[in-house]
Amino acid sequence: MTNSATIKAHREPLFHVVKRDDMPAWKAWLIRAVTIVIAFFLVGFLSMAVTGESFSATYEIMFSGVFGRLFEGRFTMLWKYLQEIAILLALALALTPAFKMKFWNCGAEGQALMGGLASIICMIELGNKLPYPVLMAVIALTSILAGAVWGIIPAIFKAIFNTNETLFTLMMNYIATQIIAYYVYLKGGGSNVINPVSEGNFPALGGNDYFINILIVTVMTVVMYIYLKYSKQGYEISVVGESQNTARYIGINVKKVIIRTMLISGALCGVTGMLLVAGKDHSININSVGGQGFTAILISWLGQFNPFIMVIMTAIVIFLRIGVAKVADTALLNSSFSEIIVGIVILMLVGCEFFIHYSIKFRHNKKEGKA
């Protein structure tokens, strides 16, 4: 019996995975770019196979679904595209400081919903009572506060009791969803729908409903980049993320950093909730965030926690989501098609990160390996 164990210990596996740090940046980026190109071809081919349209027709449909009649000077669809990017990007930006700190905040969904709830409550209850600028300020403050509170609760428990933040933030999502459901019941009465509120809406700058949303997220992107890269707090976040012991050793108050970072993460989710409610729907329901809080996690990772790369990743994911949905609608396909495609592309991107950071060493065919 012991014999076989020793033999096993000697046997080399077929392959093993080795971490590598030696890949030059240009090469890593080239691999990513090529992966994206291949992914887009794969999307085209899969759509072709399922719909029977030609490759170019497939992409024509995708472009028309995303950009509409852009070349005829109609920008409606472009604005919609940018708006969708803005929301997903805002959530990803909100998650990034937490994830960089290796605090697995899976609660963007709930934090954004609570921010949205604060907005809609202000819009309904204070809509007619406050002058517009004051109302908007109150909406912004309460939304930020609501998101921050929802984010800071798991952080406090993590910092003091070392609870598992993944489970904690997930559970907070369900609580938020149920609170929203109850509020919708209170205000929606027998119909389960809150009709859009006309007070406390973001103004349509330049005749466009989504301009302010896009502007806010643009500012968020730049500020987040500077915060993470050049501020002392941003540095503290990366040190805590690398090693809490190192952080402690060089005199960083880890508990403080965890709570402060989650405060920021939650607050930004709260802002996103406000963008959704005051800037877009003017109403709320349990699906207002629509699972994007989870997609945002992927965006944050794929973007290497770099806000500008995240912009590109979001643009790709949203392009596929809208475009492939259009292909599915045109070919009268099931809408799951869009989800499958986006899933495949994300899987490919994640896979390519794996091969950038690790290499696979195959077993050498050495006959003398076996004793």
Place this chain on the structure above:
Amino acid sequence: MKKLLALLLVVAMLFTFAACGSAKTGSDADTDAKELTVGFIFLHDEQSTYDKNFMDAAKAACEAMNVKYVQKTQIPESKDCYDAAVELIEVNGCDIIFADSFGHESFLIDAAKKYPDVQFCHATGTQAHTAGVKNFHNAFASIYEGRYLAGVAAGMKLNEMIEAGKITADKAKMGYVGAFTFAEVISGYTSFYLGAKSVCPSVKMDVKFTGSWYDEQKEKEAAQALISGGCVLISQHADSMGAPTACETAGVPNVSYNGSTVAACPNTFIVSSRIDWTPYFKYMIECVEKGEAIATDWTGTIETGSVVLTDINTKAAAAGTAEKIAEVKAKLLDGSIKVFDTANWTEKGVKLTSYKADVDTDANFEKDTEVIEDGVFYESKHRSAPYFDIQIDGITLLDTNFG
């Protein structure tokens, strides 16, 4: 470096593939710009029996009328509905926009205000008769008549069970899986119950709510709970296959909704009522083609062909069901039977002579309109969407769910 080269070669190959593929262009559409185009906005896709019912009708009506149609599925009840309407108009050039879910309504009205030249039609909504937006229209059907007929089939089945000695008359209890405790669902299960009661006077009914229009697991569990609670026949007003499959597994007869489930439930499916939207779609297309105004609030009936029953599954239904349904249907048509005749039901032991329902949408849900005339509760008379929301005797609500 070798690997890198291989990778680049693969990409180059893909390009050639794509080039070959694009040689065949299949976009011969968009040539006839003058043709009428209808845009449909659906809440889910064909996996939901509710949306599938609309999708089938859209296809049938547009093909019969020879018009183009474009659909958008999975459109949530949010600003996304407005955006979808804008896309359908600006990109696809639609002349009529139709949306199928209750929560789409307000966003559709906003779009209707922005595009006064496009006609907007909306199923199940309540605001058209008060909104004052000329190109926005509501539509529904008197599905309570269909439910009543389906109830008759259920009552016949109960009678058969009583006669066969399977149950005693006082054990004739039906179960009903509803989505939400709203007028639309209440009106539905009450008419179903009254239909059953008209042939089986001792019948009782338990109702459970799932809190969702589409949740297969919850609907299944609700049906199972009702069955173990002593219900010998199940019907439902929710959109998944949850309740029908639970019935098939348990061998309990099922009266379905939205369409036949006989393929999945060959031994237990009796009959199903559904709204056929084809007549309405044809009507709205015809109106636009002729340049006539579409009715603000349209109610389809048995007569218009909007309220229909599927084929009866003789394997599960009681003998003589088809004949009885035909007889009752004739009486509904000539007006000798009224579904919500107050002579046939009571609320807390009292026969109602007057009732105010919330017909006009307002923030406080004010009960604004008298709906009982000459001893009959007139459903769908003051607006197309149902407003019957009385808890009548004989029906027990095991829970409630307002969402």
